[in-house]
Amino acid sequence: MEDCSSSHVTEAAPPKEGEAADALSDNTYVSTAGEGEVTLDTSIYGYIKQDLFTSEIFKVEIRNLPKFIGFNDLKKFLAKHGLNPHKIKLFGKHTFAFVTFKNEEERNKAVKMVHGMQWKGQVLSVKLAKPKADPIQRKRKQEEAEGLLGQPPSKQAEGNDKEEPPSVQIANVVTPLWNVPYEQQLKRKEEDVVAVLQRLAKEIASTNRAMVPWLFEGKGKQNRMCCPLEAICPSPTQTEYRNKCEFLISVGADGEDKTIGFRLGKYKGGSCAVVGPAEVCHVSAEAKKVVHAFQKFIRSTPYTVYSPEMYEGHWKQLTVRTTRTKQAMAIVFFNPQKLRETELGALKNSMKEYFSEGEGKDSGITSLYFVREGQRKSPNVEDLPCELVAGDSWIHEELLGLTFRISPHSFFQVNTAGAEVLYSAVGEWAQLDQDSIVLDVCCGTGTIGISLAKRVKKVIGIELCQEAVEDAKVNAKLNGLSNVEFHCGKAEDLFPNILSALVSPKVTAIVDPPRAGLHSKVILAIRRAEHLKRLIYVACNAKAAMNNFIDLCRSPSNRVHGAPFQPVRAIAVDMFPQTTHFEMVMLFERVDYNSQQQMNNQKEALSSS
Structure with a gap:
């Protein structure tokens, strides 16, 4: 899980970790096949030093790629020929790519091997590429030309026709909705959710034609959305809410x-x-x-x-x-x-x-x-x-009447009062009883699973951060729970085995992944485990999670086994007032093909009579 709000402001330094260029003007190239070295203008490439690692200095450009290839295609192609790229970035509708390597030897090997090679009827061309220019140094050259060099950033801003004081400028950066009335903020976010659900309806229609009648039946009532959307839940506090x-x-x-x-x-x-x-x-x-x-x-x-x-x-x-406890x-x-x-x-x-x-x-x-x-x-x-x-080694927070220990690196929702609203909605939608087993995926310090534990038979949590897992285990003890267990590791590695070992008909999965969504292996494991009938997905970036939603609902295939899910209801919770971010909760239920076929047969019989 990740904090999605704009206050998470740690920015990467210059592209020292091999970030491919995102603007062609930042790169110039020398001619072919590995002869000669790239000459650099040190005034805009100052971050490149011999004692600092950056794969930017081992970068090539591969041209004339076959049409319609993707990142994985190029990665597999290079691996097939014994090449291990550090970073790959495709451009020009994937007709060319910047590829960086970890050392000069690997870069030169790639140039000699790939240049002139045929792939899907295309003859590949390889050139050495200059690293991406340092944006700060580039800006300094521009300021020097404009006579702004040496002035404070606020004065430079005035030179660019920005007259707002720094306090207003920073508010616009980290809380872009600070001057928008709260009711309008909620309306904007609700409109964003509507757009997500309308897009998902189209995607389901194109990837699972068997669901088209069901979609068509509900779309008229639901403003072309794939499922009903409940009113957005406001945050109990709109200011000073970040913990x-x-x-x-x-x-x-x-x-x-x-x-x-x-x-x-x-x-x-x-x-x-x-x-x-x-x-x-x-x-x-x-x-x-x-x-x-x-x-x-x-x-x-x-x-x-x-x-x-x-x-x-x-x-x-x-x-x-x-914390609320004044720690x-x-x-x-x-x-x-x-x-x-x-x-x-x-x-x-x-x-x-x-x-x-x-x-x-x-x-x-x-x-x-x-x-x-x-x-x-x-x-x-x-x-x-x-x-x-x-x-002390830890701080402690109170949430829904429970106590949670938090370590330096552990994830905990940044809006405690908002988290209570979010977890209450999740608990209501899960429809749990004393025979239920809850799988809490990307569980952090165990907040969701622990908040539900007294209502169910067992909770199993999965989390990547070791500190968070240790906190979760302690938190279960702090709250007198013995029916909770936590596992440390990647969800894509642990989830399939844990899920396949459960045979209970009352398994509910609750997933609260990072903004990029769940690994495809987890989605495939969910689809295969047909005894898993209900899934609650908590998305801090609904657009980024769209591929997960589509794979949950698409038709079975050679890659995707098991009956699909269908979205049943959705709701947004405003966890990040004054920003454009929010959490979206979606309830998915497994499609019962037998029941669906019976309903379709009844409808056909009625229409023909």
Whole structure:
């Protein structure tokens, strides 16, 4: 599961992890087949250094690809010839692609092997490609030409005919609906859900013709949607609702150094400047208090902010988590560069003293963590070890009368009051009893499954983050539950075996996946397990989950086994007021072909009589 709201503002640095170019103007090419090297303009490719990994310097362009090939087709083709690409990005209606490799040897091997090769009647052409230009450096050249270089970002904005103060600019970035009346916000989101359900109706009609009569019968009553849509559930609180915020540490929009806040724009748009959250409406007062105290602390240290442009400096990010129980967790991300362990130890000691006994004592922080971030290719944030500097190891939150322990990397819905509304709807729609078994997929700290456990026979949770699984197990004990178990791993690896081992006729799956949706292997396992009759899908990005919805409902085939599902009802819950995001809940039920055929026969008999 993921936080989908716009306050999740951690942006990638320059394309050091092999991001393919998304604009052709950023790339120039040398002629063929691997002879010669690419000459770079160092003023806009400054992020490329010998001691930093980036697959951008091992990039090629493959031209004249066959029509209608996709990402997987090209990946399999290259693998068939012993090539292991790092990144692939298709362009021009998939007629050419940028492909990066992990080293020069692999890149040169690809050039020599693939150039001139035939694939589906097409003769492939391979050229070396320059890396993507650093957007910050490119913007600096533009500013220099326009006479804006050296001015604070807010002044540069004025030079671009933007006269709003930074507080308004940042509100427009992280809470784009802040000046829209709440009833209108809800109406907009409900219209977005209608569009999703109307599109799904069309997709089902084209991928499962057996459902067309059923769709046709309901469409007139449902405004061309695939199922009835209930009224959107508003958030109980529309401001100061976030219990987790990720703040960047950078230069302020006013030019002031060591500022903690939200980024004014995206790195790829050429911006590193941040604006503090003091006037942002969805951040809690408790979180703002922590930010204020932490900003004072880092300004008292000799260490600079980290520059994603130059890969220099130290302070990177501050994550703040708060709870109804008045606990606060602060997690600071710091790049040690070449500092000695003694220097890092002194810094952590001064941090502990500042927030335990010094000026920061009244900040409200009850749990303080320090995370080292290295210069080389970064792992997932969840893989970075957190070092407890001061206070408790966890914070605790209360939800639906239950208590939940939360670790630094564990997922927990960012709107606690909204989560109670969401989980109540899920519990109502699940139609559970004491014989039911609930599969809680992408369960995080176990909130959904634990909230339903007393009403069912058993709950089985699956979650990728080890910290979250440990929290979930503790949370089951904290709430006196013995009928709950949790498994750590990828849902696509664990779910099929767990599901096939269950023979109960009363199995209900509740899935709350990341914004990209469930892995196709999970969907295929759901389709195969025909004893699974009901599925509740919680989508934080309904458009991204569309392929999951389609695969749940499409006709059986060589790839998709088992009777399809059909959407029965849908509802939106506004978990992210002041933004364009929301959660959508859909109930799917397995199609009973026998009953459906009997109904169709009855209708045909009535129409012919």
